[in-house]
Amino acid sequence: MTTTAQHAIDTLLWCSTVEQDGETIEADNFEASPQLVARLSKEWEQFSNQAMEIGFDPEEHRELMINRANGDEWAHCAHDWILTRQGTGSGLNDPGRWAKPWGEKLTRLAIYGLKDEEIYLYIDDNNQIAAEA
Numbered sequence: 533m534t535t536t537a538q539h540a541i542d543t544l545l546w547c548s549t550v551e552q553d554g555e556t557i558e559a560d561n562f563e564a565s566p567q568l569v570a571r572l573s574k575e576w577e578q579f580s581n582q583a584m585e586i587g588f589d590p591e592e593h594r595e596l597m598i599n600r601a602n603g604d605e606w607a608h609c610a611h612d613w614i615l616t617r618q619g620t621g622s623g624l625n626d627p628g629r630w631a632k633p634w635g636e637k638l639t640r641l642a643i644y645g646l647k648d649e650e651i652y653l654y655i656d657d658n659n660q661i662a663a664e665a
Contacts, residue, residue: 617642
């Protein structure tokens with residue numbers, strides 16, 4: 533069973549590249565390191581708990597129809613959370629994804645308190661994707 537945090541991890545790998553031997557490679561060609569999984573799981577839990585504390589309900593506040601084969605509303609939120617953090621130009625604040633004012637509130641929450649919203653990835657000594665501290 534895929535956890536919501538796993539949706540965030542999968543999205544991070546899907547939307548990222550890494551350098552190896554002078555070549556740019558899609559990060560989803562590799563497995564996430566246990567440290568990266570633990571970090572993103574913790575950060576996702578913090579984000580989703582804070583979102584609920586301010587009244588966010590993904591089922592109620594989702595505007596865009598979803599394909600449940602790709603996960604529930606929380607999974608889609610995790611996907612958008614990563615896209616927002618990585619500065620891809622889409623994510624939580626995309627028009628039509630989340631009801632107003634939630635896209636803006638979630639975007640602020642996603643990057644509030646982070647020293648750097650983007651997660652910088654590299655290939656570690658175990659040939660897994662890891663993140664810079």
